[in-house]
Amino acid sequence: MAEGTGHDATGAGTAISLATVARFVDVAVDALAQAREEVDALNVFPVPDGDTGTNMYLTVVAARDAIRVAMAEQEHGADSGAGRGAEPGAGDGSGLEGPMAALARGALLGARGNSGVILSEMLGAVARRIASAEPGESNARVLADGMAQASTASYAAVGEPVEGTMLTVLRAAAQAAGAVAEQPTARSSDVLAAAAAAAREALGHTPEQLEALAAAGVVDAGGRGLSVILDAAETVLTGRRPIPVTAPLGSHAIPVPQLPEAGADLSADGPAYEVMYLLDGPDDGVGVLRKRLGGLGDSVVVVGGEGLWHVHVHTDDVGAAIEAGLELGRPHRIRVIHFAEQLARQVGQAGQTGQAGQAGQSGESAPRALSGRRVVAVAAGPGLAELFQEAGAVVVPGGPGRRPSTGELLEAITGCGAREVVVLPNDEPSVRAALVAASTAEADHGARGLRVAVIPTHAQVQGLAAVAVHEPGRAFDQDVTEMTATARHVRHGAVTVAAKQAMTMAGPCEPGDALGVIAGDFAVVGDDLGAVALIVLDRLLAAGGEMVTLVHGRDGIGLAESAAAWVEESHPHVDVMVYDGGQERYPLLMSVE
Structure with missing residues (x-):
């Protein structure tokens, strides 16, 4: 993306800027959002399922x-105490290794469809x-090498x-890119x-091929x-405005095809299902x-590494x-799409009622009707998950170190079958992912x-309070x-343990110090x-x-009992509820209503 602050005219800098990488990803998201419908409409290979852009x-x-x-966690660890509620990272906020690994893993976990898995x-x-x-x-040279390695890895996958x-x-x-990078003055x-x-x-x-x-x-x-993504990268580095997503490419215009008629499959001899899953398994068996x-089947793509793989195939035999x-390991987050149903849904959304009627006459089932209202809640521990489930919510696993992707939240929203969905992210970094998932679900x-x-x-206890007053x-x-x-x-707080030396709002902390959190900030050391x-509760x-409300983690039951006893003695007019949340990193979560 961009040279680091210490570059010279040849582009031999200290490092590619993390801030510029982040800006590239933001611009790429915006560009793909603008181009999504057009790219979806172009989708005729390997199957015309109309979802490549999405x-x-x-x-x-x-x-x-x-x-x-x-x-954010890297910066938080450097500036706000680095408690165990934050992921460890390079302390000065400029380290590339952690954020780059997170970007790669996020793309792998959130990949959707054949194109998304290859892109990851x-x-x-x-x-x-x-x-x-x-x-x-x-x-x-770093960028040219990266693109060459991306091409090689994608073909191999x-x-x-x-x-x-x-x-x-x-x-x-x-x-x-490689040819230009060979030039001595290339940037x-x-x-x-x-x-x-x-x-x-x-x-x-491509039509010639x-x-x-x-x-x-x-x-x-x-x-x-x-091409949209590469245009976004060029824009970030040069400041030039990207080519509009609907503009012709040289002499090659981009016509938009009509959706094919829905049938048993999307082609006469093609597989009927798309199967995707994450796989925990050894690299040597891939x-x-x-x-x-x-x-x-066909359209086989298997990407990943270090024991985690994203598997994609089009097939008629889902079970196999x-x-x-x-046979290799543990599949999870399994996703199966019936192409005919997906196409029927798209035809219906496009208002092509005649084609939708033909799909019904062919014996294919129509998309399930949406009805009722559901709550989708992110839970940071098994006990918290049970609490949300008891309240009728659809639970998405989350919490520090395992925050849900936009794709996971989107699957929960669209998979619950409800016409009206309320999402409780219950974690500040997950709010943005939830907003994107919500807008995508409504668009689709x-x-x-x-x-x-x-x-x-922004906190699990806020979510518990919200779901308690939910009334369908x-x-x-x-x-x-x-x-x-x-x-x-809800006024909320928590306690955790400092993972390293740092400066907090309450002063310096050392590894092993007890940290009190109030409204998301480290306020007590x-x-x-x-x-x-008790200090946090008193405040x-x-x-x-x-x-x-007290929610204790895996090792925090004693803390919860002591805190409950203190409240009953010091504030006898206040009711106390204690729950087993099973969350990691935070032995005790607290809230006052």
Whole structure:
């Protein structure tokens, strides 16, 4: 992305700037948001399921969310006490390794569809090369190497690479970047400008390489999405405005095809299902897995490393595809899409009622009707998950170190079957992911009447208070208003243990010190968790209150009992509720209402 602060005219800087990487991801998200509908409409290969733009957008959103969280926690650790509630990172906030690893992992975990899984491998390869750059190494060379490695890794990840796709577009971009980087005075902006131009040119030729594109009169959707991303990177480095997403590419216009008619499958001989899952398994077994999946279907993509893989295949045998993963390790977050149902839904959203009627006559089931209201809540521990489930909420696992991606939240919102959904992020960094998921869900399912509201809860106890007043019988807006008001009136705190030496709002702390948190800030430093917990409670109760809620973590039951006894003795008019949350890092969560 950009040279570091110590670069010279050749681009041999100290490092590529973390701030500029983050800006690139932001600009890429915005650009893909603008281009999403166009890219979706171009989607005719490998199956015309019309979701390539959305999948690439959500993958980059997941990467963006992950790097932002890593940067915030890195900065928080340097400036605010580095308690165990924050992820350890490079203390000065400028370290690349942690945020780059977070970006790669976020893209891997949040990848959606064939194009998204391939894109996650591309982003991961570039991020790893940036993180491994040596001091004084040419930034132009680092970027060119990253793109070359991304191209090589992406081709290797695909079971049967096909030319005329995003793989071809990336290879052309990487070759152009490498040629420019060989020049002694090359800068990273020169590299990306050449790469973006080469990608646009290669994209225009994709119909000449792939019969399906030529027949539909379109360029490759995944290649178009990649071109949008490279244009965004060029914009960040050069300041030049990107080519509008709807503009012709040279002499190659981008016509928009009509959606095909819905049938049993999207093509006469094509697989009926898309199967995706994360896999915990050894790296040395992935080659066998790719071969096994290749015998079950097509569009095989397996990306990842270090024991975590994202698996993708189009197949007619869903069970066998999952069993192939079981032979290697533990599949989880399994996602199965029936192409015919997906297409029928898109046709309905486009208002093509005639095609939708044909789908019904063919015997295919219509998308499930949305009804009722559900709450989606992020829970930081098994006990908290049970509490939210008992209140009727759909639970998404979360908490420090395991915050949910936009894709996970989107799946929960769209998978619960409700027409009205209230989302409780229950963690400040997760609010933004929830907002993106909500807007995406409404954009994709608004024609079916879906409404989503995000209540910006920054703590688990705020979420518990909000769900306690949830009333499905009320009007949606009224219910959201009541839940929001209740959450805002909750004063919340917690205790944790300092992981390293740092400066907090309450002064310096050393590793092992007890830290008291009030409204998200480290406000108390002490040498005993129990004493610090009482100080936090006393401050929370200073403005009065009728109820104290205590949620203890895995090792905090004693703290909760002591705190409850103190409240009953010191504030006999205040009710106390104690719950087993099972959360990590925070032995005790507290709230006053």
